[in-house]
Amino acid sequence: MITRSLIVGTGSYLPERVVTNAELAARVDTSDEWIIERTGIRQRHMAAEGEWTSDLATKAAQKALDAAGIAGTDVDLIVLATATPDRTFPSTAATVQANLGCFGGPAFDVQAVCSGFVYALSVADNFVKAGQAKTALVIGAETFSRILDWEDRGTCVLFGDGAGAVVIQAAPGDGSATDSGILTTHLHADGRHRELLYVDGGPSSTQTTGLLRMHGREVFRHAVVNLASVVEEALEATGLQPADIDWLVPHQANRRIIEGTARKLGMALEKVVMTVDRHANTSAASIPLALAEAVSDGRVQKGQLVLLEAMGGGFTWGSALVRM
Ligand code: UT7
Numbered sequence: 001m002i003t004r005s006l007i008v009g010t011g012s013y014l015p016e017r018v019v020t021n022a023e024l025a026a027r028v029d030t031s032d033e034w035i036i037e038r039t040g041i042r043q044r045h046m047a048a049e050g051e052w053t054s055d056l057a058t059k060a061a062q063k064a065l066d067a068a069g070i071a072g073t074d075v076d077l078i079v080l081a082t083a084t085p086d087r088t089f090p091s092t093a094a095t096v097q098a099n100l101g102c103f104g105g106p107a108f109d110v111q112a113v114c115s116g117f118v119y120a121l122s123v124a125d126n127f128v129k130a131g132q133a134k135t136a137l138v139i140g141a142e143t144f145s146r147i148l149d150w151e152d153r154g155t156c157v158l159f160g161d162g163a164g165a166v167v168i169q170a171a172p173g174d175g176s177a178t179d180s181g182i183l184t185t186h187l188h189a190d191g192r193h194r195e196l197l198y199v200d201g202g203p204s205s206t207q208t209t210g211l212l213r214m215h216g217r218e219v220f221r222h223a224v225v226n227l228a229s230v231v232e233e234a235l236e237a238t239g240l241q242p243a244d245i246d247w248l249v250p251h252q253a254n255r256r257i258i259e260g261t262a263r264k265l266g267m268a269l270e271k272v273v274m275t276v277d278r279h280a281n282t283s284a285a286s287i288p289l290a291l292a293e294a295v296s297d298g299r300v301q302k303g304q305l306v307l308l309e310a311m312g313g314g315f316t317w318g319s320a321l322v323r324m
Pocket of ligand 1: 157254
Protein backbone atom coordinates (compact mmCIF):
# COMPACT_ATOMS: atom_id res chain seq x y z
CA MET A 1 0.00 0.00 0.00
CA ILE A 2 1.13 3.55 -0.74
CA THR A 3 -0.40 6.98 -0.14
CA ARG A 4 -2.01 8.73 -3.10
CA SER A 5 -3.38 12.27 -3.34
CA LEU A 6 -6.98 12.21 -4.56
CA ILE A 7 -8.53 15.27 -6.18
CA VAL A 8 -11.77 15.51 -4.18
CA GLY A 9 -12.97 18.97 -5.20
CA THR A 10 -12.40 21.65 -7.85
CA GLY A 11 -13.45 25.28 -8.02
CA SER A 12 -12.80 28.41 -10.00
CA TYR A 13 -13.48 32.10 -10.14
CA LEU A 14 -13.35 34.63 -12.97
CA PRO A 15 -13.66 38.39 -12.43
CA GLU A 16 -16.91 39.84 -13.73
CA ARG A 17 -15.50 42.18 -16.34
CA VAL A 18 -15.01 40.71 -19.82
CA VAL A 19 -12.68 42.45 -22.25
CA THR A 20 -13.20 41.57 -25.91
CA ASN A 21 -10.61 41.63 -28.67
CA ALA A 22 -12.53 44.53 -30.24
CA GLU A 23 -12.04 46.56 -27.05
CA LEU A 24 -8.26 45.97 -27.26
CA ALA A 25 -8.23 46.83 -30.97
CA ALA A 26 -9.44 50.28 -29.97
CA ARG A 27 -6.35 50.69 -27.75
CA VAL A 28 -3.50 49.10 -29.74
CA ASP A 29 -2.82 48.29 -33.39
CA THR A 30 -4.40 44.83 -33.50
CA SER A 31 -7.56 43.14 -34.71
CA ASP A 32 -10.05 40.51 -33.59
CA GLU A 33 -9.04 38.44 -36.67
CA TRP A 34 -5.31 38.50 -35.87
CA ILE A 35 -5.81 37.54 -32.23
CA ILE A 36 -8.21 34.69 -33.04
CA GLU A 37 -6.10 33.33 -35.89
CA ARG A 38 -2.76 33.38 -34.02
CA THR A 39 -3.98 32.45 -30.53
CA GLY A 40 -7.62 31.31 -30.48
CA ILE A 41 -8.40 34.03 -27.89
CA ARG A 42 -11.74 35.88 -28.22
CA GLN A 43 -11.99 37.54 -24.82
CA ARG A 44 -10.45 37.62 -21.34
CA HIS A 45 -11.62 38.52 -17.82
CA MET A 46 -10.10 41.41 -15.91
CA ALA A 47 -10.04 41.99 -12.16
CA ALA A 48 -11.79 45.11 -10.89
CA GLU A 49 -9.90 47.91 -9.21
CA GLY A 50 -9.23 46.81 -5.64
CA GLU A 51 -9.79 43.14 -6.49
CA TRP A 52 -6.56 41.31 -5.63
CA THR A 53 -5.12 37.91 -6.51
CA SER A 54 -5.97 36.69 -3.00
CA ASP A 55 -9.63 37.67 -3.55
CA LEU A 56 -9.83 35.56 -6.72
CA ALA A 57 -7.93 32.72 -5.02
CA THR A 58 -10.17 32.72 -1.94
CA LYS A 59 -13.33 32.50 -4.05
CA ALA A 60 -11.96 29.62 -6.16
CA ALA A 61 -10.68 27.80 -3.05
CA GLN A 62 -14.00 28.16 -1.23
CA LYS A 63 -15.82 26.66 -4.23
CA ALA A 64 -13.37 23.73 -4.32
CA LEU A 65 -13.92 23.14 -0.58
CA ASP A 66 -17.71 23.29 -1.07
CA ALA A 67 -17.50 20.83 -3.98
CA ALA A 68 -15.46 18.47 -1.80
CA GLY A 69 -17.77 18.94 1.20
CA ILE A 70 -14.76 19.84 3.32
CA ALA A 71 -14.55 22.63 5.90
CA GLY A 72 -11.71 25.14 5.70
CA THR A 73 -10.65 24.06 9.19
CA ASP A 74 -9.75 20.59 7.81
CA VAL A 75 -7.15 22.03 5.42
CA ASP A 76 -3.61 21.44 6.72
CA LEU A 77 -1.63 22.79 3.74
CA ILE A 78 -2.08 25.58 1.18
CA VAL A 79 0.16 25.82 -1.86
CA LEU A 80 -0.70 28.76 -4.09
CA ALA A 81 0.87 29.26 -7.50
CA THR A 82 1.10 32.85 -8.68
CA ALA A 83 3.43 35.25 -10.44
CA THR A 84 1.20 38.19 -9.51
CA PRO A 85 1.03 38.10 -5.70
CA ASP A 86 -0.86 40.77 -3.75
CA ARG A 87 2.41 41.94 -2.28
CA THR A 88 6.08 40.94 -2.35
CA PHE A 89 5.39 39.44 1.07
CA PRO A 90 3.60 37.96 2.97
CA SER A 91 2.59 35.22 0.58
CA THR A 92 -0.81 35.36 -1.08
CA ALA A 93 -1.33 31.87 0.40
CA ALA A 94 -1.15 33.36 3.91
CA THR A 95 -3.90 35.84 3.05
CA VAL A 96 -6.06 33.07 1.58
CA GLN A 97 -5.48 31.01 4.73
CA ALA A 98 -6.71 33.89 6.88
CA ASN A 99 -9.73 34.42 4.60
CA LEU A 100 -10.69 30.74 4.81
CA GLY A 101 -10.05 30.42 8.54
CA CYS A 102 -7.79 27.37 8.33
CA PHE A 103 -4.91 28.46 10.55
CA GLY A 104 -1.78 26.64 11.65
CA GLY A 105 -0.67 24.46 8.74
CA PRO A 106 1.93 25.61 6.23
CA ALA A 107 0.80 28.09 3.55
CA PHE A 108 3.14 29.37 0.89
CA ASP A 109 3.36 30.58 -2.70
CA VAL A 110 5.07 28.78 -5.54
CA GLN A 111 6.46 30.83 -8.41
CA ALA A 112 6.87 29.01 -11.70
CA VAL A 113 4.78 31.40 -13.82
CA CYS A 114 2.56 29.47 -16.25
CA SER A 115 3.80 26.10 -14.95
CA GLY A 116 2.94 27.20 -11.42
CA PHE A 117 -0.10 25.02 -10.93
CA VAL A 118 1.66 21.83 -12.01
CA TYR A 119 4.59 22.77 -9.73
CA ALA A 120 2.21 23.47 -6.80
CA LEU A 121 0.29 20.25 -7.36
CA SER A 122 3.52 18.27 -7.38
CA VAL A 123 4.76 19.95 -4.19
CA ALA A 124 1.46 19.31 -2.38
CA ASP A 125 1.39 15.71 -3.64
CA ASN A 126 4.85 15.15 -2.19
CA PHE A 127 3.76 16.59 1.19
CA VAL A 128 0.84 14.15 1.16
CA LYS A 129 2.97 11.19 0.10
CA ALA A 130 5.51 12.03 2.83
CA GLY A 131 2.73 12.03 5.45
CA GLN A 132 3.14 15.77 6.18
CA ALA A 133 -0.35 16.78 4.98
CA LYS A 134 -3.71 15.05 4.71
CA THR A 135 -5.97 17.66 3.12
CA ALA A 136 -4.37 20.31 0.93
CA LEU A 137 -5.60 23.21 -1.13
CA VAL A 138 -3.70 23.75 -4.36
CA ILE A 139 -4.53 27.05 -6.02
CA GLY A 140 -3.49 28.87 -9.18
CA ALA A 141 -4.45 32.57 -9.12
CA GLU A 142 -3.34 35.52 -11.21
CA THR A 143 -4.02 39.15 -11.99
CA PHE A 144 -1.78 39.39 -15.05
CA SER A 145 -3.66 42.51 -16.21
CA ARG A 146 -1.59 44.35 -13.56
CA ILE A 147 1.78 43.50 -15.15
CA LEU A 148 0.91 44.03 -18.81
CA ASP A 149 2.29 46.80 -20.97
CA TRP A 150 -0.98 48.04 -22.48
CA GLU A 151 0.98 49.65 -25.34
CA ASP A 152 2.64 46.38 -26.40
CA ARG A 153 0.28 44.60 -28.80
CA GLY A 154 2.58 41.56 -28.80
CA THR A 155 1.68 40.75 -25.17
CA CYS A 156 -1.31 42.74 -23.90
CA VAL A 157 -3.81 40.78 -26.02
CA LEU A 158 -2.68 37.40 -24.68
CA PHE A 159 -3.39 37.35 -20.95
CA GLY A 160 -6.31 37.41 -18.53
CA ASP A 161 -7.12 37.21 -14.81
CA GLY A 162 -8.68 34.34 -12.86
CA ALA A 163 -8.21 31.60 -10.30
CA GLY A 164 -8.75 27.87 -9.98
CA ALA A 165 -8.29 25.48 -7.09
CA VAL A 166 -8.34 21.81 -6.20
CA VAL A 167 -8.61 20.05 -2.85
CA ILE A 168 -6.42 16.98 -2.57
CA GLN A 169 -6.71 14.38 0.14
CA ALA A 170 -4.56 11.45 1.24
CA ALA A 171 -5.94 8.00 0.40
CA PRO A 172 -4.45 4.51 0.15
CA GLY A 173 -3.47 3.14 -3.26
CA ASP A 174 -1.75 -0.02 -4.50
CA GLY A 175 0.92 1.88 -6.43
CA SER A 176 -0.33 0.84 -9.85
CA ALA A 177 -1.55 3.02 -12.72
CA THR A 178 -5.12 1.89 -12.00
CA ASP A 179 -5.04 3.80 -8.67
CA SER A 180 -7.15 6.90 -8.25
CA GLY A 181 -5.31 10.14 -7.52
CA ILE A 182 -2.12 11.78 -8.73
CA LEU A 183 -0.19 8.98 -10.45
CA THR A 184 2.94 10.90 -11.42
CA THR A 185 4.30 14.45 -11.75
CA HIS A 186 7.31 15.71 -13.68
CA LEU A 187 8.88 19.16 -13.28
CA HIS A 188 11.65 20.87 -15.21
CA ALA A 189 13.37 24.22 -15.55
CA ASP A 190 16.05 25.68 -17.79
CA GLY A 191 17.10 29.08 -16.47
CA ARG A 192 19.28 29.79 -19.50
CA HIS A 193 16.11 30.96 -21.26
CA ARG A 194 14.94 33.32 -18.51
CA GLU A 195 15.29 36.40 -20.76
CA LEU A 196 12.73 35.11 -23.30
CA LEU A 197 9.79 35.64 -20.95
CA TYR A 198 10.20 37.84 -17.91
CA VAL A 199 9.00 40.87 -15.97
CA ASP A 200 11.39 43.84 -16.19
CA GLY A 201 11.20 44.78 -12.53
CA GLY A 202 11.23 43.45 -9.00
CA PRO A 203 12.06 44.33 -5.40
CA SER A 204 15.76 43.52 -5.63
CA SER A 205 16.47 44.89 -9.10
CA THR A 206 14.37 48.00 -9.76
CA GLN A 207 12.20 48.33 -6.64
CA THR A 208 9.22 48.43 -9.01
CA THR A 209 6.80 45.74 -10.09
CA GLY A 210 7.82 45.82 -13.74
CA LEU A 211 5.97 44.74 -16.87
CA LEU A 212 5.82 41.49 -18.80
CA ARG A 213 8.19 41.09 -21.75
CA MET A 214 8.12 38.13 -24.13
CA HIS A 215 9.82 36.88 -27.26
CA GLY A 216 6.66 35.06 -28.33
CA ARG A 217 8.00 33.16 -31.31
CA GLU A 218 10.93 31.71 -29.31
CA VAL A 219 8.67 30.75 -26.41
CA PHE A 220 6.32 29.06 -28.87
CA ARG A 221 9.16 27.00 -30.37
CA HIS A 222 10.38 25.77 -26.97
CA ALA A 223 6.84 25.10 -25.72
CA VAL A 224 6.09 22.63 -28.50
CA VAL A 225 9.29 20.66 -27.85
CA ASN A 226 9.22 20.73 -24.02
CA LEU A 227 5.54 19.84 -23.73
CA ALA A 228 5.92 16.84 -26.02
CA SER A 229 8.82 15.49 -23.94
CA VAL A 230 7.22 16.04 -20.52
CA VAL A 231 4.00 14.36 -21.66
CA GLU A 232 6.04 11.41 -22.92
CA GLU A 233 7.78 11.26 -19.53
CA ALA A 234 4.45 10.97 -17.67
CA LEU A 235 3.32 8.11 -19.91
CA GLU A 236 6.64 6.30 -19.60
CA ALA A 237 6.62 6.58 -15.80
CA THR A 238 3.21 4.93 -15.58
CA GLY A 239 3.34 2.52 -18.53
CA LEU A 240 0.20 4.16 -19.91
CA GLN A 241 -0.50 4.91 -23.58
CA PRO A 242 -1.89 8.08 -25.18
CA ALA A 243 -5.06 6.06 -25.92
CA ASP A 244 -5.58 5.60 -22.14
CA ILE A 245 -5.93 9.36 -21.59
CA ASP A 246 -9.55 10.47 -21.32
CA TRP A 247 -8.86 14.23 -21.13
CA LEU A 248 -5.98 16.55 -21.89
CA VAL A 249 -6.21 19.64 -19.67
CA PRO A 250 -3.33 21.80 -20.92
CA HIS A 251 -2.10 25.22 -19.93
CA GLN A 252 -4.07 27.64 -22.08
CA ALA A 253 -1.53 29.92 -23.78
CA ASN A 254 -2.29 29.43 -27.44
CA ARG A 255 -4.74 27.25 -29.32
CA ARG A 256 -2.06 26.26 -31.83
CA ILE A 257 0.29 24.98 -29.09
CA ILE A 258 -2.54 22.97 -27.51
CA GLU A 259 -3.56 21.47 -30.84
CA GLY A 260 0.07 20.59 -31.58
CA THR A 261 0.39 18.65 -28.32
CA ALA A 262 -2.93 16.84 -28.91
CA ARG A 263 -1.83 15.95 -32.43
CA LYS A 264 1.47 14.49 -31.16
CA LEU A 265 -0.53 12.35 -28.71
CA GLY A 266 -2.95 11.32 -31.43
CA MET A 267 -5.80 12.72 -29.32
CA ALA A 268 -9.02 14.02 -30.90
CA LEU A 269 -9.73 17.66 -30.08
CA GLU A 270 -13.00 16.57 -28.44
CA LYS A 271 -10.85 15.13 -25.64
CA VAL A 272 -9.02 18.42 -25.06
CA VAL A 273 -10.41 20.91 -22.56
CA MET A 274 -10.08 24.31 -24.20
CA THR A 275 -10.79 27.59 -22.41
CA VAL A 276 -8.23 29.85 -24.09
CA ASP A 277 -10.98 31.33 -26.31
CA ARG A 278 -12.84 32.76 -23.28
CA HIS A 279 -10.16 33.06 -20.56
CA ALA A 280 -7.01 33.84 -22.61
CA ASN A 281 -3.75 32.93 -20.85
CA THR A 282 -4.31 33.13 -17.09
CA SER A 283 -0.85 31.73 -16.33
CA ALA A 284 -0.90 29.53 -13.18
CA ALA A 285 -4.70 29.70 -13.04
CA SER A 286 -5.39 28.29 -16.50
CA ILE A 287 -5.19 24.55 -15.74
CA PRO A 288 -7.32 24.55 -12.55
CA LEU A 289 -9.81 26.88 -14.28
CA ALA A 290 -10.11 24.46 -17.21
CA LEU A 291 -10.27 21.40 -14.95
CA ALA A 292 -12.97 22.93 -12.74
CA GLU A 293 -15.02 23.83 -15.82
CA ALA A 294 -14.80 20.31 -17.26
CA VAL A 295 -15.67 18.72 -13.91
CA SER A 296 -18.62 21.01 -13.28
CA ASP A 297 -20.13 20.54 -16.77
CA GLY A 298 -19.82 16.76 -16.42
CA ARG A 299 -17.17 16.12 -19.07
CA VAL A 300 -14.52 14.88 -16.62
CA GLN A 301 -15.90 11.92 -14.67
CA LYS A 302 -14.71 9.95 -11.68
CA GLY A 303 -12.25 7.21 -12.65
CA GLN A 304 -11.10 8.99 -15.82
CA LEU A 305 -7.46 9.64 -16.63
CA VAL A 306 -6.53 13.31 -17.01
CA LEU A 307 -3.23 14.68 -18.29
CA LEU A 308 -2.17 18.16 -17.18
CA GLU A 309 0.77 19.95 -18.82
CA ALA A 310 2.24 23.45 -18.84
CA MET A 311 5.20 25.54 -19.92
CA GLY A 312 6.14 29.03 -18.80
CA GLY A 313 8.75 31.64 -17.95
CA GLY A 314 12.04 30.46 -16.49
CA PHE A 315 11.69 28.37 -18.62
CA THR A 316 9.71 25.99 -16.47
CA TRP A 317 7.57 23.10 -17.65
CA GLY A 318 5.85 20.09 -16.18
CA SER A 319 3.13 17.47 -16.35
CA ALA A 320 0.86 15.56 -14.01
CA LEU A 321 -1.16 12.44 -14.74
CA VAL A 322 -4.21 12.10 -12.51
CA ARG A 323 -6.99 9.55 -12.22
CA MET A 324 -10.04 11.45 -10.96
O1 UT7 B 1 2.15 30.98 -21.14
C1 UT7 B 1 3.51 31.05 -21.19
C2 UT7 B 1 3.99 30.60 -22.47
N1 UT7 B 1 3.66 31.57 -23.50
C3 UT7 B 1 3.38 31.11 -24.69
O2 UT7 B 1 3.29 29.92 -24.86
C4 UT7 B 1 3.22 32.08 -25.81
C5 UT7 B 1 3.93 31.51 -26.98
N2 UT7 B 1 3.89 32.35 -28.17
C6 UT7 B 1 2.77 32.58 -28.88
O3 UT7 B 1 1.69 32.14 -28.52
C7 UT7 B 1 2.89 33.30 -30.20
O4 UT7 B 1 4.25 33.41 -30.52
C8 UT7 B 1 2.25 34.70 -30.19
C9 UT7 B 1 0.75 34.56 -30.17
C10 UT7 B 1 2.74 35.51 -29.03
C11 UT7 B 1 2.61 35.43 -31.49
O5 UT7 B 1 2.21 34.67 -32.61
P1 UT7 B 1 3.24 34.41 -33.80
O6 UT7 B 1 2.51 33.68 -34.84
O7 UT7 B 1 4.46 33.77 -33.21
O8 UT7 B 1 3.52 35.87 -34.32
P2 UT7 B 1 4.89 36.69 -34.34
O9 UT7 B 1 5.33 37.06 -32.99
O10 UT7 B 1 5.83 35.94 -35.21
O11 UT7 B 1 4.41 37.98 -35.08
C12 UT7 B 1 3.92 37.95 -36.43
C13 UT7 B 1 3.54 39.36 -36.84
C14 UT7 B 1 4.62 40.39 -36.53
O12 UT7 B 1 4.65 41.31 -37.59
P3 UT7 B 1 5.81 41.23 -38.70
O13 UT7 B 1 7.09 41.39 -37.93
O14 UT7 B 1 5.65 39.87 -39.32
O15 UT7 B 1 5.47 42.38 -39.58
C15 UT7 B 1 4.12 41.08 -35.29
O16 UT7 B 1 4.60 42.39 -35.17
O17 UT7 B 1 2.39 39.79 -36.12
C16 UT7 B 1 2.65 41.06 -35.48
N3 UT7 B 1 1.89 41.13 -34.26
C17 UT7 B 1 0.60 41.55 -34.22
N4 UT7 B 1 -0.23 41.96 -35.17
C18 UT7 B 1 -1.48 42.30 -34.79
C19 UT7 B 1 2.28 40.80 -33.00
N5 UT7 B 1 1.27 40.99 -32.15
C20 UT7 B 1 0.22 41.44 -32.87
C21 UT7 B 1 -1.08 41.82 -32.55
N6 UT7 B 1 -1.91 42.24 -33.53
N7 UT7 B 1 -1.57 41.74 -31.28
